[in-house]
Amino acid sequence: MIHSFKDLLEKFEEKFSERIFPGSPANLYDPAQYILQLGGKRLRPVLCLMGNELFNDLTEDAYSVAVAVELFHNFTLVHDDIMDEAPLRRGKPTVHKTFxxxxxxxxxxVxxxxxxLQINEVNDRFLKRIVHIFSxxxxxxxxxxxxxxxxxxxxxQEVGMDAYLHMIALKTSVLLAGSLQMGGVLGGGSEGNLMHLYSFGKNLGIAFQIQDDYLDAFGDPGKTGKQAGGDILVNKKTFLLIKAWELGNQKQRQQIEVLLNNNDPEKVEKMLCIYHGLKLDQWAKEEKSRFMAKAGECLENVAVLSSRKRELENLVAMLLDREN
Amino acid sequence: MIHSFKDLLEKFEEKFSERIFPGSPANLYDPAQYILQLGGKRLRPVLCLMGNELFNDLTEDAYSVAVAVELFHNFTLVHDDIMDEAPLRRGKPTVHKTFxxxxxxxxxxVxxxxxxLQINEVNDRFLKRIVHIFSxxxxxxxxxxxxxxxxxxxxxQEVGMDAYLHMIALKTSVLLAGSLQMGGVLGGGSEGNLMHLYSFGKNLGIAFQIQDDYLDAFGDPGKTGKQAGGDILVNKKTFLLIKAWELGNQKQRQQIEVLLNNNDPEKVEKMLCIYHGLKLDQWAKEEKSRFMAKAGECLENVAVLSSRKRELENLVAMLLDREN
Known part of the structure; x- marks a missing residue:
């Protein structure tokens, strides 16, 4: 019986709620514990568990790697938030603002x-492979x-869509893909199957990011819990902004440049007006579907009983229909 | 035939001079290459090689771990320099000042x-042990x-000598000790011998730090290449300052407090006068000898032919008689 995302999430949270760091020195370990207890979707660790269960029964090793992946992800958040000078993370003050x-x-x-140290708990016969993928x-x-x-x-104008896609693949997709792959290795998946699983994760990651950008611009703030057009406000380069520049005529490009360089109080509304004019809401949905379809094909190519894949398919549907 | 520090240093530098990082993204990897080529004593990686050779012929694995240890050490320098707001490292602008x-x-x-990734190159049968010690x-x-x-x-007054020693052991000694120990593991040393080797490294590290503090205060700037009393100028807590407080009478303690809180143009001279009054130059030499003797005992307890230990003994003498 294959577990659902929800079941695995519960199992993971139970493991993850055990205190990971010692108490002292407090000024070192308190900030680490702080971000871990802020929560999150725990998508990456659960993908690791699902990658394992796609091929075989869940193993303790998969939990060790799942914990490692979630620790790693939170480490990147702590350092990224410093670089981005972000004041908030999950609605709470960021680590650097707090400590x-x-x-x-x-x-x-640390x-x-x-x-x-978590990775190092896996069985000797998998260790080198896992350290390699993880690193x-x-x-x-x-x-x-x-x-x-x-x-x-x-x-x-100097950031084309291909370069942007490459960046997103590295920043977001590879960790989803790698989490699935490491789980798959621990489940004993064959090289070919692991390759398909990895590609599934990469495409899923890009579809996931498109949905993020879509929700930021067109989502319901009541549901997302975020400011509408937050990305637009800070001039963040998103799929939408890059596509708008690509598709825009001379007049629209001029408008975009003016909006990027001024602090127009109606910046969000005006940019959204351009996005709508270019039908980017429609485009984003189609792009998301395109990457989802690619991901679906990759998953189809994984040669295991289709009943084993069902929960991954359910997860994809859930992630991409999400409104927050 | 056991190699000298100098021979091993040359061999290590040859390995280490190969480019470790890819060229792109340049803004990520150039800063990493920058600090690696600033040089350094390469003490830790050579200790790893010496730990290996104490028990057996040099192996490729020891070079992999040596590279890992030097990479790790340089990583700590890059991040520490940010925290310390240090403008210079080895006489050149620090990474964060440059990039x-x-x-x-x-x-x-990264x-x-x-x-x-370097650690992961060691033979499977050592990998878990090495990842554990390293981490x-x-x-x-x-x-x-x-x-x-x-x-x-x-x-x-709130930082006692014991607490200070504990901090120095963690910040400096454990990496020397761990480098020796990992080399010893790869050389096939027994548990007992590895324990003695580790203790040797810890005591050596403390003696090394005392010598550093001694040279900063009493060394010849013409030889150290550093400003005389650099630590005094920035109120750095050193063995000497902590001991001065411990030994000082009420008047001397008052003088120290005044010097720490003012920007007296003669701060260095006045503090050195207190140090000399308390005979701290003599005390530091004795303390260094005390930790060297402890280190020597630990090395004696390593049960290998004494001819195999000779180069480590030579290194100790060299490190602790150094004038820079």
Whole structure:
């Protein structure tokens, strides 16, 4: 009997609620515990468990890697929030706002180290493979974050859709894909199947990001819990903004440039007007469907009983129909 | 034939001079390459090689771990320099001064990750043990850095010698000890011998730090290449300052407090006068000898032919008689 996302989430949260760090030095470990208890979707660790269960019964090793992946993800949030000067994370003050930047840097470091101590709990016969996937993925996530900062500093016209997609794949998708893949390795999946599973994760990640951008612009703030057009307000380069520039005529491009360079109080409304004029809401839905379809094909290619895949299919539907 | 420190240093530098990181994204990997080529004593990686050779012929695995250890050490320097707002490292602008803080944070992160990719090259049968020692040591180094920041913020009278020694052991000694120990594991040393080797490294590290503090206060700037009394100028808590407080009479303590709270242009001279009055130059030499003797005993307890230990003994003498 394959577990649903919800079941696995509960199981994971139970493991993850055990205190991971020692109590002292408090100024090092309190910031780490702080972000862990802020919650989150726990998508990556559960994907690791699902990757395992796609091929075989759940193992303790998969839980160890799941904890490592969630620790790693939270480490990236702590350091990214410093770089982005973000005041809030999940509606609460960020680690560096609460404990100071120095402690946030060091707490992030120790979370990354701790993630390897978790990885190190897996069975010897899997260890080298898992350390390799985990580290390669981690390095790619750093590359994605650097490219994101690089692109943020570039004028809009110099960031094409392909470069943007590459950045998103590194920053977001590879960790979803790697989590599934590591779970698959622990479940004994064959090389071919693991490759398909990885591609499934990468496409899912991109569809997921498109949905994020869509919700930020067109979602219902009552449901998302976020300010409508938050990305627009801070000139964030999103799928929508890059596509708007790509599709826009000369007049629309001029309007976009003016909006990016001024603090027009009606910035969000005016940008949304351009987006609607270019039918980007429709486009985003189609793009999301396109990547979902790609992901679906990859999952189809995983040669296991279709009953084993059902919960992953359910998860995809849930993630991409979400309104928050 | 056992190699000398100098021979092993040359061999290590040859390995380490190969480019470790890819070229792109340049803003991520250039800062990492930048600090690696600033040089350094390469003490930790060579200790790893010496730990290996204490028990057996040098192996490729020891070089992999040596590279990992040096990468890790440089990662800590990049992040510590941000926290300490240090403008210079080895006489050159620090990474964050050269590339900005965001890139320095991220470059440090990717160096830490890369160190695990190096670790992952060791033979399967050693991998779990090495990942464990490496990660445990890495976590302790973070604890040491946090305690260092904690103590920096405390009034002098609240930092006792025991607490200070504990901090130094974590911040400096455990990485020397862990490097030796990992080399010893790869050389096939027995548990008992590895324990003695680890204790040797810990005592050596403390003696090394005492020598550092001694040279900063009493060394010849022409030889150290550093400003005389640099630690005094920035109120750094050192062995000497903590001992001065411990030994000082009421008048001397008052003088110390005044010097710590004012920007007296003769601060260095006046503090050195107190140090000399308390004979701290003599005391530091004795303390160094005491920890060296402890280290020597630990090394004696390592049950291998004494000819195999000779190069480690030579290294100790070299490190502790150094004038820079």
């Amino acid at each position: 100071g930047e120095d402690s946030a840097i060091l707490a992030g470091d 979370m990354l180290i701790q993630s390897y 390669k993925t981690a390095r790619e996530v750093c590359e994605g974050q650097q490219l994101d900062m690089d692109y943020a500093a570039l004028p809009l | 900005g803080e965001d890139s320095a944070i991220l470059a440090g992160d 160096m830490l990750i890369q160190s695990y 445990k040591t890495a976590r302790e180094v973070c604890e040491g850095q946090q305690l260092d920041m904690d103590y920096a913020a405390l009034p002098l």
